[in-house]
Each structure stands twice: as structure tokens, then as C-alpha cells.
Amino acid sequence: MTDRVDYTGEGLDEADLAPTPYEQLTRWIGQATAEGVRAAESPEGLALQFATVDSDGAPNVRTVLMRFLDPRGPGFITDAGSAKAREIAGNPRVAASLGWPELFRVVRFRGVAEPVEAQALADYFGQRPWGSRIAAWASRQSAPVASRAALLAEFDRYAAQFPDHGSPDDVPVPPTWAGFRVRATEVEFWAGRSSRLHDRIVFSATGSATVAAIDGGGPGQIPLLDDPAAWTVSRRQP
DSSP states (O other): OOOOOOOOOOOOOGGGOOSSHHHHHHHHHHHHHSTTTSOTTOOOTTEEEEEEEOTTSOEEEEEEEOOEEETTEEEEEEETTSHHHHHHHHOOEEEEEEEEGGGTEEEEEEEEEEEOOHHHHHHHHHHSOHHHHHHHHHOOTTSOOSOHHHHHHHHHHHHHHSOOOSOTTSSOOOTTEEEEEEEEEEEEEEEOOGGGOOEEEEEEEOSHHHHHIIIIIOGGGSOOTTOGGGEEEEEOOO
8 A cells, every 4th residue: 555646636725715615515516516527436426425323322424425405505315214314313413525536625514414304305206217216115225135136026016016107206205215414513625735735624603503403402503504604714734
């Protein structure tokens, strides 16, 4: 393991920083997903590393795809019976990161998770390919399965029950279809620089409402990412 890469990214200076974490986030996403920018080794430019803790306090991280983004924060789809959903029910404190190694950029989120509203979930479900909608019925996410053959048998069973007629209404929304949004109290923008002198610019939510939300007052008290008055900015050493 002797090969080293010098991070020759553009960095991130305070003079170029957007006034809100939402604007900076959407700016970076736009640049990362622009045609011709995304490298072949990064086919999923909106992959979130999402971390929870289990009932013993042990961390648990997995990769999910960001399917929602608005000033409330990034959101993703899951199953209501999944490990992540059960762990969020026990402790809503979560962390996530979104990165583009080819651009030497990472965004880190710390905060709490809140459910995505039912209408948004239903609207997104109807946009999925037919096979993906069938898979949502066939998979009991995180539960043990005897074999891949058993999983495929479940897929075939629901495929026969909900045949593809080319309509978004061919497959109903499963009762376990769920999603969560990360309501961040801290958003860090990491930008790689030469000689490992990276930039780390952090937006931190301010006010007693944020503290109350983290301590159980409810994620609705956490400020929106596009409110410039709700965030303070600081720089951390690399």
C-alpha cells in the first residue's frame, strides 16, 4: 500500500462559500452530476453513506441512494421493517456522507432522521421501473432469506400478481414502503487539497430549538438548510 494520490482539488475558500448549506450542497451536486464530470468509477453520484446506532449503541453504516433533496435535507427510501428503520425508531440520531472521490469532495451530515411524508413516497414509487416496484414487494429488507432462489421465487409470485401493463398504477405501494430524511444540525464540506492540507468548512445550526430537537423535542424544530440566519460557519483543521 505505497501508492499515494495528491489531492489536487479546487478546495473551498470562505470567499467562495455559498450563504447557506443548501445552496452549497446543490452547487456541488450540480457540478458532480454534470455530463462528462462524473468518473466511470462513480456511477452513483448520489450515494449516501448512512449511519445509525443499534440498541446496544453499536454503529451501523450502509449505502443508500439519495432520492429526495429539499431545504429540509437529503432523503432516501427503505422498508419499514429494515434494520435502519428499527434503529431510527430506537434512536433518531444519525449521520450521513455524500462524496465524489474524483472531485476530492465530501459532504458530511449530522442530525436526526424524520419520516418522509406518504404522498412523496407514493409519488416516487410510481416513477420506479416495474421490476423495482415488484422487488419492493418481494424483499423483506434486512430479514434472513434461505437462498437467492427463494428471493427470486417471491419476485415471480408478485410479478404474476401485478403484471406489467406499462402503467405506474400496475403495482400498488407496499404497506412497508417507507423513507427518511436527514434533518441536519451540522453540515461539513470537505475539499481535498495538495499535501493533505484539506479544507473543512462547517455549517452548525444555532439556537436552543436545535438542542431541544436533538434531546427529543422533535426534528421539526431543526432549521431549514436554506435559512442563512440559522447557521454559523467555522473552519476546522484537516
